[in-house]
Amino acid sequence: MDIWVIWEYSASVTVIGLLIWLIKLIFHDKLDARWHYYIWLVLLARVLVPVHVRPVPTPLSIFQEIPLGKWMEMGRILAQEKGYAELCGLLGRAYLWGAGLLGALYLAMWAMLRLQVALAPKADRAVREYVEGIAAKYGCKGCRDIRVRRSPSPYVCGLVHPVLVIPGPDRPAGRGCRRSGGEAPVPGLPGEQVILHELLHKRHRDVLVNILVHGVRVVNWFNPLVWLLTAGVLNDSEALCDQRVLEHCGGETARDYGELLIGMGTGRNPVRIGTSNMAGSYRDMKIRIRRIRDFKRVPGKIGVVTLCITLILAVSAIGSAAEEGQGFPVPAIGSEKDLERALLYARCYHAHTPEEAVYLFLRSCRECSPVYRMAVMPEDEIPRYQEYAWAWFSGQDTEGYPAYFPRETGIAWKYRVYN
Known part of the structure; x- marks a missing residue:
C-alpha cells in the first residue's frame, strides 16, 4: 500500500471538509437544517472520486491553489533519496492493519447488533397498530418488522430489510418521552413524534449515510479531523430529520419537541453501525436544538445562494484548472x-x-x-x-x-x- 496516496486522499478529504465547516460556520443562522445537511454532499463527491481523477475542467480548482499532490510527490522523492523508503512501506502495512482491524470491529459490532435485534421479541398487535396509525396519520409507510428491546431510544436497523426497534415498556421513560401529542397504548412506549422521526429516517434511507460515514472512518482511521467532520454529518442528518418531523407536526410543537430531545440526551454518543440514532450527546443535542429554534426563521432566498456556493465548491473540489500553464518561474539559485x-x-x-x-x-x-x-x-x-x-x-x-x-x-x- 502506497502510504503517500493514502495521505494525499485523507488530506484532500480534510481540506474539503474544513471548507464546508467554515461555510456552515459563516451561515450557521442563515441556513435551515436541510441546507446544513446537503452541503455535505460536496464532501461525499470528494470521498467517492479517486484522488488523482479530475473529471471536470474548471476555471477554479482548490487543489490547484493547494497542491497536495505535488507536496506528496515531493515527500515521496525526498523519502527515497534520504533512505526512508522502507519506513514508508512499513507505514503502509501499518495503515492496512489499522483499517482492517477497525473494519473488522465495525463488522463485529454490526453482526452483534443484528443478532440482538433478531432475538428481540416482535411487537404485539397493540404496538403494531400504534405504529401503523402514526404512519397513516402522517402519510408514511409503516415497518413490517418491529422489535421491542431495551434501548435509550428507538432506531431503524438495516438498509435492505429495515427493522424498527423501539424501547420496551420496562424502560424508564425519560423526560419528555411521551410529550408528543398522542398517548401510547402501553405506558413507557415512545410518543408519536419519536416514532415519526424513525419512520422518516426509514423513508429517506438515512441508514445509508451511517454506513458511508463509517466506511469513510475506516479508510481515514488515523485522521482525527475526518472523525470530527463525519460526526457532524451524522448529527446534521438527525437535525434534518428533526426538521422533517416539525414540518409534518407543525412549527407550534417545536418547543415540546425540543424538550423531548433534551430528555433523550446522553453523556455520550452511542455507536451503532447501520442504524439511525435519535439520541445523542449533549453537545450534539445543543446543535439540534439551535436548528429547531431557527425553524422557519431562515429566509427563503438564502437557499439559492447556498446552492450556488455548494455547486462552486463541489466542482472546484473534484475539478482541474482549465488554464494551461507555461512552465513555472525558476527561483534564484544561490546555495x-x-x-x-x-x-x-x-x-x-x-x-x-x-x-x-x-x-x-x-x-x-x-x-x-x-x-x-x-x-x-x-x-x-x-x-x-x-x-x-x-x-x-x-x-x-x-x-x-x-x-x-x-x-x-x-x-x-x-x-x-x-x-
Whole structure:
C-alpha cells in the first residue's frame, strides 16, 4: 500500500471538509437544517472520486491553489533519496492493519447488533397498530418488522430489510418521552413524534449515510479531523430529520419537541453501525436544538445562494484548472539548498498538455537551465542528471553532458512539432 496516496486522499478529504465547516460556520443562522445537511454532499463527491481523477475542467480548482499532490510527490522523492523508503512501506502495512482491524470491529459490532435485534421479541398487535396509525396519520409507510428491546431510544436497523426497534415498556421513560401529542397504548412506549422521526429516517434511507460515514472512518482511521467532520454529518442528518418531523407536526410543537430531545440526551454518543440514532450527546443535542429554534426563521432566498456556493465548491473540489500553464518561474539559485529545492520542484512538475511539454523542452534547450531540464528529464536519466547539475553548480568538469539534450541549442529550434 502506497502510504503517500493514502495521505494525499485523507488530506484532500480534510481540506474539503474544513471548507464546508467554515461555510456552515459563516451561515450557521442563515441556513435551515436541510441546507446544513446537503452541503455535505460536496464532501461525499470528494470521498467517492479517486484522488488523482479530475473529471471536470474548471476555471477554479482548490487543489490547484493547494497542491497536495505535488507536496506528496515531493515527500515521496525526498523519502527515497534520504533512505526512508522502507519506513514508508512499513507505514503502509501499518495503515492496512489499522483499517482492517477497525473494519473488522465495525463488522463485529454490526453482526452483534443484528443478532440482538433478531432475538428481540416482535411487537404485539397493540404496538403494531400504534405504529401503523402514526404512519397513516402522517402519510408514511409503516415497518413490517418491529422489535421491542431495551434501548435509550428507538432506531431503524438495516438498509435492505429495515427493522424498527423501539424501547420496551420496562424502560424508564425519560423526560419528555411521551410529550408528543398522542398517548401510547402501553405506558413507557415512545410518543408519536419519536416514532415519526424513525419512520422518516426509514423513508429517506438515512441508514445509508451511517454506513458511508463509517466506511469513510475506516479508510481515514488515523485522521482525527475526518472523525470530527463525519460526526457532524451524522448529527446534521438527525437535525434534518428533526426538521422533517416539525414540518409534518407543525412549527407550534417545536418547543415540546425540543424538550423531548433534551430528555433523550446522553453523556455520550452511542455507536451503532447501520442504524439511525435519535439520541445523542449533549453537545450534539445543543446543535439540534439551535436548528429547531431557527425553524422557519431562515429566509427563503438564502437557499439559492447556498446552492450556488455548494455547486462552486463541489466542482472546484473534484475539478482541474482549465488554464494551461507555461512552465513555472525558476527561483534564484544561490546555495546548494536552493538548487536541491528547485530540482525537486521541477521533478514534481507535470505539463498540462503535450504542447506545454514541448514548450518546456525547447525552453530548457534555449536557456540551458538545469531546473527546466529537470522538468522534462526522462525518469531513468534523472540520477545521472542530478550528478551533472551538482557538478555544474560547483563549477566542476561537466564532460558527462546529458545526451538527452543537443549540445548546440540552435538545432532544437530547426524542428517543427505537429499534432
